[in-house]
Amino acid sequence: MEEDKFIATLALKKSAIHCARHPGRDVYGALVGDSKVNDAIPLFHTRPTTAATEVALLMLSQFNIIGFYESRIRGANEELEPSRYITQLCQALKNKGAASVFVLCIESDWNESNIMALFRLDNKGTNFTKQTFDASFNKMSLTDFLIGHENIVDIDDHLANPRLDWRNQNIQ
Known part of the structure; x- marks a missing residue:
């Protein structure tokens, strides 16, 4: 599967901006679409609680x-792979009948050669397989795009100030 056909540029941009805006923190978001990832919706830049996750998923029920x-x-020896939190969310999504469930892991250290890895949850909902995905070509274009687009709002921000647009419709 080719990433330019599967993950829309908008989704890559939003997820990268969200992660870059909160360096040194765990950052989470949702991927939305149909047969491909069309958009990314920033969720958290803090360790989410069960209650916050439930509120966020309720807000995303239209997607x-x-x-x-x-x-x-x-840690230095840990692989770039889905966390336990994301694994549990993916398993819940799979249990609700999702045909395919994906995770885009983004490196927190952009000095690495490949800053992204794509995983797919198997049909049983128990294991992830790494998908063919070389996003290294996006590194320069994403870095360039970040300049002037540092303002992205996630649901954490929206819950603190409900006037903020958590859908980030200003980012194209």
Whole structure:
């Protein structure tokens, strides 16, 4: 599967901006679409509680969630792979009947050669398989795009100030 056909540029941009806005923190978001990822919706830049997750998922009930993205602080020897929190969300999504569930893991250290890895949850909902996805070509374009687009609102921000647009409709 080719990433330019599967993950829309808008989704890559929003997820990267969200992660870059909160360096040194765990960052989570939802991937929405149908047969491909069309958009990303920023969720949290703090460790989410069960209550906050439930509120966020209720707010997202109008969207077709097909996965999640995350950037988390990991130990030096830990692989870039889905966390336990994201795994549990993906399993719940799979249990609700989602045909395919994906996770886009974004490196917190952009000095790495590949800053993104894409995973798909198997049909049983128990294991992730890494998908063919080389996003290294996006690194320069994403870095360039970040300049002037640092303002992104996630649901954490919206809950603190309900006037903020958590859908980030200003980002194109």
